[in-house]
Amino acid sequence: MKTIDVDRSLCDNHGQCAIAAPSVFRMNSEGILEFEETFEDGLLDEVEEAIDVCPVQAIFLKD
Amino acid sequence: MSTPTVEAPYLDISDPSFAMQSEALRAAREQSWYARTNFGLAVLRYDEVSKLLKSPKLIQGSAKWPAHNGVHSGLFHDWWIKNLLVLEGEDHHRIRRLLNPAFSPRLIKDLVPRFQALANELVDAFIDKGECEFVKDFAEPYATRVLTILLGIPESEWPKIARLASTVGLALGVTFKQDLDKVEAAVAELYEYAEELIKDRQANPGEDFVSRLVLANRDGDRLSDEELRNALVLLIFGGMDTTRNQLGLAMQSFIRNPEQWELLATRPDLGGKAVEEVMRTNPTVTWVTREAVEDFTFQDLPIAKGTTVHLFTQSSGTDPQAFPNPEMDLLGEHAPHYGFGGGVHHCLGHFVARADMSEALPLLARRLAGPHLAGGDEWLPDSGNTGPIRLPIGFTKRA
Numbered sequence: 001m002k003t004i005d006v007d008r009s010l011c012d013n014h015g016q017c018a019i020a021a022p023s024v025f026r027m028n029s030e031g032i033l034e035f036e037e038t039f040e041d042g043l044l045d046e047v048e049e050a051i052d053v054c055p056v057q058a059i060f061l062k063d
Numbered sequence: 064m065s066t067p068t069v070e071a072p073y074l075d076i077s078d079p080s081f082a083m084q085s086e087a088l089r090a091a092r093e094q095s096w097y098a099r100t101n102f103g104l105a106v107l108r109y110d111e112v113s114k115l116l117k118s119p120k121l122i123q124g125s126a127k128w129p130a131h132n133g134v135h136s137g138l139f140h141d142w143w144i145k146n147l148l149v150l151e152g153e154d155h156h157r158i159r160r161l162l163n164p165a166f167s168p169r170l171i172k173d174l175v176p177r178f179q180a181l182a183n184e185l186v187d188a189f190i191d192k193g194e195c196e197f198v199k200d201f202a203e204p205y206a207t208r209v210l211t212i213l214l215g216i217p218e219s220e221w222p223k224i225a226r227l228a229s230t231v232g233l234a235l236g237v238t239f240k241q242d243l244d245k246v247e248a249a250v251a252e253l254y255e256y257a258e259e260l261i262k263d264r265q266a267n268p269g270e271d272f273v274s275r276l277v278l279a280n281r282d283g284d285r286l287s288d289e290e291l292r293n294a295l296v297l298l299i300f301g302g303m304d305t306t307r308n309q310l311g312l313a314m315q316s317f318i319r320n321p322e323q324w325e326l327l328a329t330r331p332d333l334g335g336k337a338v339e340e341v342m343r344t345n346p347t348v349t350w351v352t353r354e355a356v357e358d359f360t361f362q363d364l365p366i367a368k369g370t371t372v373h374l375f376t377q378s379s380g381t382d383p384q385a386f387p388n389p390e391m392d393l394l395g396e397h398a399p400h401y402g403f404g405g406g407v408h409h410c411l412g413h414f415v416a417r418a419d420m421s422e423a424l425p426l427l428a429r430r431l432a433g434p435h436l437a438g439g440d441e442w443l444p445d446s447g448n449t450g451p452i453r454l455p456i457g458f459t460k461r462a
Contacts, residue, residue, distance in 0.1 A: 015407055055413065
């Protein structure tokens with residue numbers, strides 16, 4: 001299992017992460033990001049994609 | 064009881080004298096967060112632009128642009144209705160996922176030395192003259208050659224690419240119908256270019272940008288030849304005019320703020336901030352369009368399905384409610400601008416644009432002192448996608 005964090009002061013709720021890694025990130029009905037803090041190793045590629053595409057670079061892998 | 068619409072100001076956005084950077088617009092923004100227009104609603108303030116830009120109740124909305132102009136078939140039409148910007152839902156997300164890796168900020172960073180070399184080469188050609196036509200001598204070759212570097216085609220091809228990109232760009236303007244034959248011919252030529260590139264990288268894949276698109280693979284899903292070709296045309300079409308115009312507007316901004324230019328000359332580390340501040344206060348994309356997919360209410364305003372909603376990026380970027388000091392300030396902290404749009408359709412190439420402009424601006428500041436208008440400048444209308452057509456400037460060569 002791996003852990004991520006999102007800097008909410010940077011996050012601007014664009015939703016690019018939710019496109020890149022829909023198993024881990026999603027936009028709720030208010031348009032605000034909700035995400036799984038821990039995820040299976042098998043999803044690492046997708047999560048790294050999400051980290052890459054965030055327009056404000058607000059997502060961080062913690063381990 | 065008065066309804067909100069009675070109090071909202073009205074703006075005729077098709078009037079040739081309509082201008083984004085105007086007293087009329089500032090007054091409207093002070094009066095209300097939105098204005099009624101002759102073609103939908105205009106959103107004027109930062110907070111509302113920010114929310115609506117990412118609202119799931121709104122789609123990008125310009126799929127019907129060719130049809131609105133009486134164009135129902137042909138190469139441009141067929142390309143347009145499938146391009147990433149107008150796709151929605153899973154059709155959109157699938158293509159976006161496959162294109163994303165090639166545009167990664169980590170990969171773009173590796174190209175920075177080439178951007179610097181390019182900027183220096185262009186400045187070397189005019190530095191001793193004390194003057195230049197900034198669009199022709201810098202902004203256009205820089206923006207286009209960045210694309211050739213990205214595509215891995217000879218930089219010497221840039222005049223042709225620039226001409227083709229500009230011609231296709233006519234399709235988004237008021238002369239679309241008249242210029243249709245030219246647009247069709249340009250799309251055909253861009254297709255040939257793209258197809259050659261794709262064939263070459265399919266036969267000899269490398270580490271370059273086009274190879275990455277060709278090899279893109281998401282759980283076994285790949286881009287078809289047609290999707291690859293469409294993506295390359297989108298890159299050229301979407302990446303040239305915008306960057307060229309934005310660099311020209313940056314020069315305008317700094318001519319108006321000479322102390323910020325001097326600061327940038329001694330602080331190249333502020334290159335990134337310079338790009339953000341120029342795009343906040345003087346963006347080339349002055350408005351972003353959306354269309355309501357269903358009836359909904361936003362801040363007590365009912366918005367009917369099908370309503371066009373124009374999100375004014377220059378207006379929101381200088382909104383005093385979000386920016387108490389709206390003037391460009393490289394040392395200040397500011398909320399993010401929306402010059403690259405936002406939400407699911409956020410500009411795909413923005414890391415490229417940010418990287419290449421962040422190199423160009425400090426380099427220009429370091430080499431050119433006291434840039435000023437030399438007379439004879441010509442501008443696109445201050446609406447839609449704006450910028451200089453001609454920008455003669457004078458300057459002093461720095462030691």
